[in-house]
Amino acid sequence: MTTTTPRVWRRPPILIQDKRWRIAIYGGLVLYLIAAMASIEVDWVRVYTGLERGWRFVQGFLQPDFTSRWSDISQGLVESLTMTVTSTVVGVIISIPIGIGAARNLAPLPVYAVCRAIIALSRALQEIIIAILFVAMFGFGPFAGFLTLSFATIGFLAKLLAEDIEDIDARQVEAVRATGASWWQLVNYGVQPQVMPRLIGLSLYRLDINFRESAVIGIVGAGGIGATLNTAIDRYEFDSAGAILLIIIAIVMVAEYGSSTVRKWVQ
Amino acid sequence: MPVATIDGAPVWRHRTSRQSLLIWFGWLCLVALFVFCWQVMTRDTIWAFVEDAPRQAADIGSRMFPPRWSYIERLLLPLWDTLNIATLGTVLGIIIAVPIAFLAARNTTPSTLIVRPIALFIIVASRSINSLIWALLLVSIIGPGVLAGVIAIGLRSIGFVAKLLYEAIEEIDEKQVEAVRSTGASGAQVIDYAIVPQVLPAFFGIAVFRWDINIRESTILGLVGAGGIGLQLQASLNVLAWPQVTMIFVVILATVVISEWVSAKVRHAII
Numbered sequence: 001m002t003t004t005t006p007r008v009w010r011r012p013p014i015l016i017q018d019k020r021w022r023i024a025i026y027g028g029l030v031l032y033l034i035a036a037m038a039s040i041e042v043d044w045v046r047v048y049t050g051l052e053r054g055w056r057f058v059q060g061f062l063q064p065d066f067t068s069r070w071s072d073i074s075q076g077l078v079e080s081l082t083m084t085v086t087s088t089v090v091g092v093i094i095s096i097p098i099g100i101g102a103a104r105n106l107a108p109l110p111v112y113a114v115c116r117a118i119i120a121l122s123r124a125l126q127e128i129i130i131a132i133l134f135v136a137m138f139g140f141g142p143f144a145g146f147l148t149l150s151f152a153t154i155g156f157l158a159k160l161l162a163e164d165i166e167d168i169d170a171r172q173v174e175a176v177r178a179t180g181a182s183w184w185q186l187v188n189y190g191v192q193p194q195v196m197p198r199l200i201g202l203s204l205y206r207l208d209i210n211f212r213e214s215a216v217i218g219i220v221g222a223g224g225i226g227a228t229l230n231t232a233i234d235r236y237e238f239d240s241a242g243a244i245l246l247i248i249i250a251i252v253m254v255a256e257y258g259s260s261t262v263r264k265w266v267q
Numbered sequence: 268m269p270v271a272t273i274d275g276a277p278v279w280r281h282r283t284s285r286q287s288l289l290i291w292f293g294w295l296c297l298v299a300l301f302v303f304c305w306q307v308m309t310r311d312t313i314w315a316f317v318e319d320a321p322r323q324a325a326d327i328g329s330r331m332f333p334p335r336w337s338y339i340e341r342l343l344l345p346l347w348d349t350l351n352i353a354t355l356g357t358v359l360g361i362i363i364a365v366p367i368a369f370l371a372a373r374n375t376t377p378s379t380l381i382v383r384p385i386a387l388f389i390i391v392a393s394r395s396i397n398s399l400i401w402a403l404l405l406v407s408i409i410g411p412g413v414l415a416g417v418i419a420i421g422l423r424s425i426g427f428v429a430k431l432l433y434e435a436i437e438e439i440d441e442k443q444v445e446a447v448r449s450t451g452a453s454g455a456q457v458i459d460y461a462i463v464p465q466v467l468p469a470f471f472g473i474a475v476f477r478w479d480i481n482i483r484e485s486t487i488l489g490l491v492g493a494g495g496i497g498l499q500l501q502a503s504l505n506v507l508a509w510p511q512v513t514m515i516f517v518v519i520l521a522t523v524v525i526s527e528w529v530s531a532k533v534r535h536a537i538i
Contacts, residue, residue: 033358036351040417046410054408082308089301124520128399128487132504137323139316142308216397219491229400233407241404245396252395 053236060238061245069232069240076228077247079142080214083224087146088207091153096199098154099161100187105173106165115158122155131217142223149210149217156209160202161195168194197266204259211255215248327509334513342499342518348413349495349522352488353481356420361474363421364428371429372436374444375462386429393426398484402493416493420481427477435469436462471537479530486519 016022066073101107101115130151134144168191176190218226225244232241269283282290369375371386401419409415439462447461489497496515503511 033355036355039347039351040355040413042412042414043410047414050409057404057408078307082304085304086301086308089297124523125516126483126487128490129516129519133327136327137320139313141312143312143317146308212395212397216399219399219403226400230403233403236407245400249392249395253391256391 053238056236057238057242060240061242063239064243064246065237065239066243069228069237069243072228072231073225073240073244073247076218076225076244079145080211080218080224080226083142083145083149083214084207084211087149088153088203088210090146091150091206091210092157092199092203094150095154095156095158095161099158100165100191102158102162103165105168105170106187106191115162119155119159119162122151123159127152127213127217128220131220131222135221140221140223145214145217145222145224148222149213152213153206153210157202157206161199164195164198165191200266201259201263204262208252208255208259212248212252330507330509331513333510334517335508335510336514338511338514339518342496342515345489345494345496345499346518346522348416349485349497350482352413352416352420352485352493352495353478353526355417356485357424357474357478357481359417359421360424360477361428364425364432367425368429368432368436369458372433374439374441375436375458386433390426390429390433393422393424394430395426396423398423398481399488399491402488403491406492411492411494413494416485416488416495419488419493420485423484424477424481427480428473431473432466432470435466435473439465468537472534475530475533475537479526482526483523486522 013019013022016025098115098118101111102119104112107115127148131144131148134147138144138147172194173186173190176186181189214224215226215229218224218228219230221227225248229241229244232238232244269280269286270277271280272278367386367389370377370382371390373379373383376383376386398419401422402415405415405419409418443465444457444461447457452460485495485497487497487500489495489499490501492498492501496519500512500515503509503515
């Protein structure tokens with residue numbers, strides 16, 4: 001005779017073990033989502049009339065028009081690409097000393113504090129906000145965009161470089177120091193060979209990001225393909241806009257593929 | 268080991284002559300590219316404006332301070348909208364991204380030849396277009412407002428969440444999948460009992476991380492009319508009300524710092 005066991009296995013709760021807390025937290029989340037959705041005001045008539053335009057955008061994306069605005073598009077692209085290259089180079093050159101200064105194992109405390117403050121400032125402000133300020137100061141055009149992207153590169157690269165320097169193998173540095181090397185020689189022979197592959201990888205990654213951002217900061221007047229895109233959308237020329245978006249996607253794909261190949265080759 | 272002979276005595280060198288020459292040539296190419304790009308970029312730059320910049324900066328700086336603290340009353344409602352855009356956008360993005368991640372992961376995709384490339388293309392397309400551009404498009408399609416912002420944030424989040432999630436799915440322990448499958452579980456049950464529990468911590472980490480980024484991005488979506496605190500920023504910039512602009516910057520900065528702190532705490536608690 002077999003007796004069927006009345007017990008059935010139940011999956012244990014995933015995150016929060018205590019039942020009361022679980023109900024409270026999940027219930028709170030659901031209440032917040034309901035309140036958030038209720039506070040969205042949607043003009044359904046406007047959405048409905050816009051659907052036709054949305055359909056035209058899909059069509060424009062599938063049948064992009066590269067030719068009729070080609071001179072604008074190519075000028076925007078040239079601005080974006082040159083802006084990307086120059087800002088990445090300048091950003092990397094500036095962020096190397098700041099990154100070294102922000103590594104606790106190489107820099108004394110006052111230098112460390114100053115460099116960390118610069119990094120925090122650059123990371124806290126978004127590209128768009130910096131672009132607004134730089135456009136107001138330096139006038140419209142790619143020069144303001146170049147400054148924006150260089151500034152944003154500093155925060156990104158210096159932070160990751162500093163963390164990388166702090167993680168290096170201290171024994172190699174010790175060995176170089178034991179030969180009586182000066183501070184500069186220490187950085188050149190003990191630190192630089194250890195962080196160089198990652199620095200190259202990060203620079204290439206930042207190049208990729210800078211191109212993507214260069215497509216955005218044009219919206220506030222900082223030059224590049226973003227300005228062209230903004231104009232195309234304002235004129236409801238969705239086929240030109242589709243062409244620009246496809247070009248951006250293609251360049252990002254090429255950049256991503258290329259940079260991953262180079263990174264594999266470097267490491 | 269590269270050794271040079273100087274005055275008849277061997278001396279250690281860092282690199283061979285050939286290596287140094289190659290590296291030198293690489294640097295030369297980089298410098299040439301930089302100079303070329305610099306010249307193309309600054310062809311239309313009006314240097315008078317650039318030289319004038321310090322004076323402009325001082326002028327704007329003097330107008331920006333002190334911030335207009337009383338303006339914060341008008342910022343609370345837009346701030347609530349901004350939070351909603353970020354949260355609902357993240358939820359929308361996750362809902363779309365999860366199936367795409369399963370279609371893109373090499374070990375769960377139904378077909379590596381057709382479905383996987385399509386899923387990967389969706390991921391790249393979503394990742395390469397910034398949420399501000401999505402917002403620009405959506406505002407012109409469905410009109411200005413919070414809804415355009417939510418959808419823009421959602422579309423942008425798909426690529427990020429799906430990419431990190433499919434990488435996590437590809438890294439799971441296959442032995443657990445094998446064990447569950449050997450009990451006679453169906454495909455859906457294998458996903459439910461063998462794959463999901465393994466990727467769940469990574470998933471929550473990714474979701475909170477993306478929410479944090481989305482808060483950052485949703486503060487500026489209003490610049491193109493997609494709701495939130497950016498609308499106030501645009502309005503203040505248009506009338507050159509710099510004290511209000513400073514106040515908005517302060518609020519944005521505080522929001523970003525708080526959301527970063529929250530996301531770090533939550534991720535720390537989960538992982």
